[in-house]
Amino acid sequence: MASEFLVRIHDLHKRYGHEEVLKGVSLNVRPGETKAIIGPSGTGKSTMLRCINRLTDPDQGQIWLESTEVTAHGVDLNKIRQQIGFVFQDFNLFQHLTALDNVRLGLMKVKNMPKDRATELALYELKRVGLEHKANAYPNQLSGGQQQRVSIARALAMEPKLMLFDEPTSALDPELIGEVLKVMKTLADEGMTMLIVTHELGFARSVCDEIIFMEKGFIVEQGSPEQLFNNPKQPRTREFLSKLSELYGESPA
Amino acid sequence: MSWETLCQNFAEDSFWRLACDSVPKISQGTLLTIEITFAAIAIGFVFGLLLALGRVYGNRPIYALCSGYVHFVRGTPLLVQLLIIYYGLPSFEIRLDPVLAGIIGLGINSAAYQAEYFRGAIQSIRAGQMQAALAIGMSRPQAIRSIILPQALRLVIPPWSNELIYTLKYSSAVSFLAVDELYWTGHHIAVKTYRYFDVYLIIAFIYLALVLILTKIIDKIEDRLRIPGLEIKH
Amino acid sequence: MVIAQETAGWQELLSEQLKLVGESLPTLLSGTAITVELTICLLLLGFTLAVPVALGQIYGPAPLRWLMGAYERFFRAIPILVLLVFFVFGLKVNLPAFLSAALVFGVHSSAYQSQIFRGAIQSISLGQISAARAIGLTRLQAIRYIVLPQAFRLAIPAWSNEYSSVLKDTSFAFTVGLVELNQRAVQIANYPTHHDKVFALFFTVAIIYLILTTLGTRLLEMIERRFRIPGLTVHTGAAHSHG
Ligand SMILES: Nc1ncnc2c1ncn2[C@@H]1O[C@H](COP(=O)(O)OP(=O)(O)O)[C@@H](O)[C@H]1O
Ligand SMILES: [Mg+2]
Numbered sequence: 001m002a003s004e005f006l007v008r009i010h011d012l013h014k015r016y017g018h019e020e021v022l023k024g025v026s027l028n029v030r031p032g033e034t035k036a037i038i039g040p041s042g043t044g045k046s047t048m049l050r051c052i053n054r055l056t057d058p059d060q061g062q063i064w065l066e067s068t069e070v071t072a073h074g075v076d077l078n079k080i081r082q083q084i085g086f087v088f089q090d091f092n093l094f095q096h097l098t099a100l101d102n103v104r105l106g107l108m109k110v111k112n113m114p115k116d117r118a119t120e121l122a123l124y125e126l127k128r129v130g131l132e133h134k135a136n137a138y139p140n141q142l143s144g145g146q147q148q149r150v151s152i153a154r155a156l157a158m159e160p161k162l163m164l165f166d167e168p169t170s171a172l173d174p175e176l177i178g179e180v181l182k183v184m185k186t187l188a189d190e191g192m193t194m195l196i197v198t199h200e201l202g203f204a205r206s207v208c209d210e211i212i213f214m215e216k217g218f219i220v221e222q223g224s225p226e227q228l229f230n231n232p233k234q235p236r237t238r239e240f241l242s243k244l245s246e247l248y249g250e251s252p253a
Numbered sequence: 254m255s256w257e258t259l260c261q262n263f264a265e266d267s268f269w270r271l272a273c274d275s276v277p278k279i280s281q282g283t284l285l286t287i288e289i290t291f292a293a294i295a296i297g298f299v300f301g302l303l304l305a306l307g308r309v310y311g312n313r314p315i316y317a318l319c320s321g322y323v324h325f326v327r328g329t330p331l332l333v334q335l336l337i338i339y340y341g342l343p344s345f346e347i348r349l350d351p352v353l354a355g356i357i358g359l360g361i362n363s364a365a366y367q368a369e370y371f372r373g374a375i376q377s378i379r380a381g382q383m384q385a386a387l388a389i390g391m392s393r394p395q396a397i398r399s400i401i402l403p404q405a406l407r408l409v410i411p412p413w414s415n416e417l418i419y420t421l422k423y424s425s426a427v428s429f430l431a432v433d434e435l436y437w438t439g440h441h442i443a444v445k446t447y448r449y450f451d452v453y454l455i456i457a458f459i460y461l462a463l464v465l466i467l468t469k470i471i472d473k474i475e476d477r478l479r480i481p482g483l484e485i486k487h
Numbered sequence: 488m489v490i491a492q493e494t495a496g497w498q499e500l501l502s503e504q505l506k507l508v509g510e511s512l513p514t515l516l517s518g519t520a521i522t523v524e525l526t527i528c529l530l531l532l533g534f535t536l537a538v539p540v541a542l543g544q545i546y547g548p549a550p551l552r553w554l555m556g557a558y559e560r561f562f563r564a565i566p567i568l569v570l571l572v573f574f575v576f577g578l579k580v581n582l583p584a585f586l587s588a589a590l591v592f593g594v595h596s597s598a599y600q601s602q603i604f605r606g607a608i609q610s611i612s613l614g615q616i617s618a619a620r621a622i623g624l625t626r627l628q629a630i631r632y633i634v635l636p637q638a639f640r641l642a643i644p645a646w647s648n649e650y651s652s653v654l655k656d657t658s659f660a661f662t663v664g665l666v667e668l669n670q671r672a673v674q675i676a677n678y679p680t681h682h683d684k685v686f687a688l689f690f691t692v693a694i695i696y697l698i699l700t701t702l703g704t705r706l707l708e709m710i711e712r713r714f715r716i717p718g719l720t721v722h723t724g725a726a727h728s729h730g
Contacts, residue, residue, distance in 0.1 A: 055617055082623035092618035095611075096637045096716050106622035109632060140718025151618070158622055258632055328697040330655035333689060339687035340676055344504065418564075425566040426659070436568055449576035456571060457565045464564040 003067065006031045006193050007052065008163060012061035014047055023217035024060070030161070034194045036110040036204035039214035040240060047198045048214075049164045051216030052195070053084040065162065082110060085155030085163040091147040091170050097235050099126060099150045100135040103157045110158070123152040129183050149183055156187075163187065165196040201244060206230055213237045261469025268451050275442050275455065282438030283459055289356055290421045292362055297420070301367030308368065309375050310397065319368070326365035331426050334358050339347060339430050354426030354432075363420050370416060376410035407478050414471040418464055425460075435459060511675050518671035519695055525588055525667060526547035526654045526699075532593030533653070535602035542630065544601070545608055555601070562598035571593055571662045584664040591663070596653050602647040607638040628709060640714050647707035651700040658696075668692060 007029040014022040014135040021044040024053050029035060037045050045156055050056040052063055054070060054077050062084045063070040094102050103125055107118035108244035148168055155163060165184065176186055188194060188207050198204055204211055205224065211228040213221045213236075221234045232238045260273035266435035307319035326334065335358040339349065349357065378401050428437035439456035443449045489578070533709070544555040574580055574591045611634055619629035658669040666674065672692045674686040 008502055053621060055620060061601075078623040078625055081621055086618070086621035088614060088618060090614055092612070092614035094615055094618070094633050094637075095719055106624065110623040136717070138717045140716070145612075148677075154618075154622065193604060253654065324701075325693070325697060326652070329693040330658040330669065330696055332602070332658040333672075333693045333696060336669075336673070336676070337686065337689045337693065341689045343683040344686035346501065371576040422564075422566040425568045428568070436566065439569075443572075443576065449572070450578065453569060453573040453577040457569050460566055460569060461561070461564045 003064070004030060005064075006033075006066060007195075008062075008064045009048075009052070010062045012048065012051060012063070013059050014044070014056065015059055016052065021217055022051070022061075023060070024097070025214075025217070025219055027212065027219065027222075029193060029195060031161075031193055032191045033210065034188045034192075034196065034208045035210045035212060035216055036208040037197045037212045038199065038204065038240070038244075039220075043214050045214055047167050049086075049166050049195065049197060052162075052164060053081050053086055055086070078110065082106075082144065082158050083161045085152075085158060085160035086165065087110070087148070087152055087155055087165045087168045091139070091144070091149055091151045093151055095139055095196040098136050098138055099131060099142070099153075102150055103154045105152065107157050122153075122157055125157045128186075129153045130179075134213075143176060144172045145179045148172065150178045150184055152187075153213070161193065163192055163194045165194065165198070167197050167199070169198065169200060171252045184200070199244060201229070201241070212237065212242065215240070257484060260344075271446065271448055271451050272455055275401055275452070278438050278442060279435070279455065281437040282433055283463075285352075285433060286421070286424050286435040287463070288354070289359065289424045289427060289432070290417075291422065292356045293359035294420055295335045297363030297367045297416075298355070300361065301365035302371055304364060304368035305371035305375060306397070308372050310393070321366045326362055328465050329370075331358070331423055332429060333390060334362055335426060335429060351427075351430040351432045354409050355430055355432050359420060359424060359427060361466050362423075366416050366419070367413065370409050371405065373412070374405040377408060378404050378420070404480075407480060410471065410475045410478065414475075417471065418467060421467060422460065470485070501687070504684055507681060507684055508687050508691050511672070512691075514671050514675065515668060515692065515695065518666065518668035519699070520656050521585070521665065522654070522668040523699065525585065525592070525657050525660060525665070526650070528585075528589040529596055529657075530650060531590035532676050533590060533596030533600045533649075536594065536597035537604055538635075540597060540601035541604035541608060544605055546626075546630070555641075558700075559598045559601055562595050563602075567592070567595055567663060568659050571659060577661045584660075584666075587663045588657070588660040588665045592653060592656065592660070596649065599649050599652070600646070603642050603649060606645070608634055610641060611637050637716075640716065643707055643711040643714075645702060647704050647711075649705065650703050654700055654703065655696065659688070666704055668695060675679040 005028045007027075009027040012022050012025040013020070025044075025048055027035075037048075039045055042218045047056055051058045052065075052070065058071060059118060061071065061187055065080060065083060068075065069081065093099075093198055095106065097105065100119070100122055103122035104115075104118045107113040107121060108115060111118075113121070123132055123135060126135055129152055131146060131153065134142060134146060134150075138147075139150070143149065148171075152168075165236060167181050168184070172180065177200070184194070184196070185203070185207050196204070196208070206214060206225075207227060210222060211225050213228065213232075213234075215236060221228065223233075228237065229241065231239065259268060260276075261313075263270035263273055263397045284392050304319045304323060308323070311319060334357060335355065338358045339351065340356040342349065383393075383396055383401055383403070386400040387393070391400070395411070424434060425436035427434055428440065431437065435456060443452040446452065540555045540558060543551045544559075545552075549554065571588070571591050575587055580587065615633050616629050619633045621624070622626055624632065656665055660667050660671070661670040672685075675681060676688060681688075689724055
C-alpha cells in the first residue's frame with residue numbers, strides 16, 4: 001500500500017499492570033520530517049517510541065513503517081529494527097567495545113558485511129559525528145556527549161529510514177548538550193526523518209517541523225512550533241510550557 | 254517400647270526400616286558434626302578476628318605474619334592441613350586425639366577464611382569513624398573495640414554466614430581421621446548393610462537440612478542485629 | 488597431648504624427614520600432574536554446564552528458572568565427599584576413577600560457576616541489550632556478542648577463587664579411587680617404617696598445592712588485566728567461594 005507517510009501510528013494502547021500508559025495515540029510522519037515530542041515525565045513518551053521498533057509490544061493499535069505493519073504477527077522484527085535507528089537517554093554503548101566496534105558490530109553481525117567494508121563505513125559514520133579520532137577509545141574513556149555521538153553513529157551506520165531519539169541530551173552536563181544537538185540538526189538538514197523526545201525547547205523550535213505535546217498517555221496538542229509555542233490552544237500545554245521554561249531558564253520564543 | 258521394636262513396624266529391607274534402624278547412630282553422628290562445626294567456628298572466629306586486626310592495624314612484622322598465615326591456609330587443602338596435624342605433628346611427639354585434631358584443623362582453617370571476611374568488613378567502615386572516636390579521646394584499641402568492631406561484625410554476617418555453611422560441609426573431611434561424625438557414620442552403615450544408595454541419600458539430605466536450618470537461623474540473627482541504613486556494599 | 492622430652496637433635500629429625508621427601512618427590516610430582524589434569528578437566532566441564540544453567544536461570548521460562556535454581560542450591564549444599572561416594576557407590580556408576588572424579592567435581596563446580604556467571608550477567612545493564620536489539624541483533628546474538636563477553640571478563644576474579652577452591656577439593660578424589668597428589672603422600676605415610684616421620688612430607692604436599700593455587704591465581708590475574716576494559720571499573724559481589 002503506497003502512502004505519503006513514512007510512519008503511521010494508529011490508536012496505540014499500552015498498559016503496565018493497572019496503569020494505562022498509552023491511551024490511544026495516533027500520529028503520522030512524512031519522509032524527511034522532524035517532530036519533537038514534549039511532555040511531563042511518566043507520560044508515555046518513551047513507551048510510544050519503544051513501541052515503534054517493538055522494544056516494547058503495544059497492547060492494541062497498529063504501526064506501519066512505509067507499507068510494512070510493524071505490529072503485525074510474525075513480522076521479522078530484526079529486519080524492521082535495522083531500518084529504525086534508536087538513540088537512548090543513557091547512550092547504552094556496548095561497554096566492552098571501542099567506538100569503532102560499537103558502530104561496526106551491527107554491520108558485521110546483522111548485515112553480514114565483510115570486516116573491511118564495515119570498518120570503512122563505521123569510520124565514515126564516526127566522522128559524520130566528528131569522532132573519527134576517537135575510533136579506538138572505549139566508552140568509559142569518552143565524555144557523555146562523545147558517547148551519545150557514538151551511539152548516534154551506531155544507529156546511522158545501519159542506514160535507517162527513521163531515527164528515534166529518547167531524550168538524547170537529558171543525561172548530559174549542560175556544556176555537552178550543544179555538540180549532540182548540532183549533530184542532530186545536521187541530520188535534520190540532510191533530510192533524515194526523526195522523532196525526538198526532548199526538553200530542549202529552543203532546539204525543537206528551530207529544527208523541528210512539528211511539536212507534539214503528550215500528557216497522561218494522550219497527545220494533547222500538536223502543531224507547528226510557531227503555533228504551539230506562541231499560541232497553544234490547550235491550557236495544559238500553556239501550563240507545561242511555562243513550567244518548563246521556568247525550570248530550564250529558556251524560553252522557546 | 255524400645256526404638257528397635259518400633260522399627261520392626263517397617264517391612265524388612267525397606268528404606269524406612271533402614272532409616273529407622275540407623276536413627277540412633279546417625280543422630281549421634283549428626284550431633285558430633287554439629288559439635289565439631291561449632292567448636293571449629295568458635296576457634297576460627299577468635300583466631301580469625303585477631304588475624305584480621307593484625308592485617309589491618311598491625312605493624313609490618315605482624316602484618317606479614319598474619320598475611321602469610323592466611324595465604325598459606327587458603328592456598329592449601331583442608332585435608333592436607335588435617336594430615337599435617339594428625340600424622341605430621343607426631344614427628345615432634347605431639348599426638349592429638351582425632352576429634353581434637355579435627356576441631357583444631359578445621360578451626361585454624363576456618364580462621365583464615367573468617368579473617369578475610371572480617372578484614373573486608375573492617376576496611377569498609379569509613380575512616381571518619383576512627384577519627385571521630387580518637388577526637389573524643391578514645392585510644393586506638395578502645396576505638397577498635399567499641400566503634401569499629403560493633404559495626405564491622407554486623408556488616409560481616411551475610412558473607413560470614415557462608416563460612417559457617419562451608420565449615421559444616423567440610424567437617425566431613427574430619428572423617429579421614431576416623432572420627433565418627435555424620436559422613437563417617439553413614440559410610441560405616443553403608444558398608445555394613447550394602448545399602449550405599451539409601452544411606453548416602455539419607456546423609457545427603459541431613460546435610461541439606463542442616464544447611465537450610467542454619468541459613469534460616471542466620472537470617473533471623475541478621476534481622477535482629479540490623480542497623481537501619483547500614484549495609485555492606487559489594 | 489604429650490610433649491616428650493627432646494632427645495634426638497632437630498638436625499637428625501630434619502635430615503631424616505627431608506630424605507623421605509627427596510625419595511618421594513618423583514611420586515609426588517606425578518601425583519601433581521594428575522591433580523592438575525583433574526582440575527583442568529573439571530573446570531572445563533563445570534564451565535560448559537554452568538553457562539547454560541546461568542543463562543537458563545536469567546532468561547529461561549519460569550519452570551526452567553526454578554529447576555536451574557534447585558540444581559544450584561542442591562549441589563552447593565551437599566559436601567563433595569558425599570557427592571563422590573554417592574556417585575560411585577550409591578549409583579554404582581562404574582567408570583575409570585579419573586572420569587568419575589572429573590564428572591562429580593565438574594557438576595559440583597558447575598553449581599558454583601553458574602552462580603558466578605549469573606552475578607556477572609546480571610550486572611550488565613539491560614539498556615545495552617535494548618541497544619543491541621534496536622540495531623537488529625537477535626536475542627541470542629545480543630547474549631553472545633554483548634552480554635557474555637562482558638560477563639566473562641567480570642567473572643574472572645570470582646572464577647579465580649573457584650579455581651583455587653576446586654584445586655584443593657581434588658584432594659578428596661581418593662574416595663573414588665584416584666591416587667592424586669595428596670593420596671600419594673597418604674600411601675607413602677602409611678608405610679609402617681614411615682610412621683611419625685611424615686611432617687615434612689605433608690608440608691611439602693601443602694607447598695605444592697600452595698604453588699599451584701598461587702600460580703593459577705596469578706595467571707588469572709594477568710588474564711584479567713589483559714582483557715580489562717579500559718576505563719571501566721565495575722565490581723560484582725565476589726562469589727562466596729572457598730577459594
Ligand atoms: N517496563 C515497564 N514496566 C512497568 N511500568 C513501566 C515500564 N516502562 C514504563 N513504565 C511506566 O509507564 C509510565 C510511562 O513511562 P514512560 O513511557 O517512560 O514515560 P516518559 O518517557 O514520558 O517519562 C510510567 O509511569 C512508568 O512507570
Ligand atoms: Mg522517558
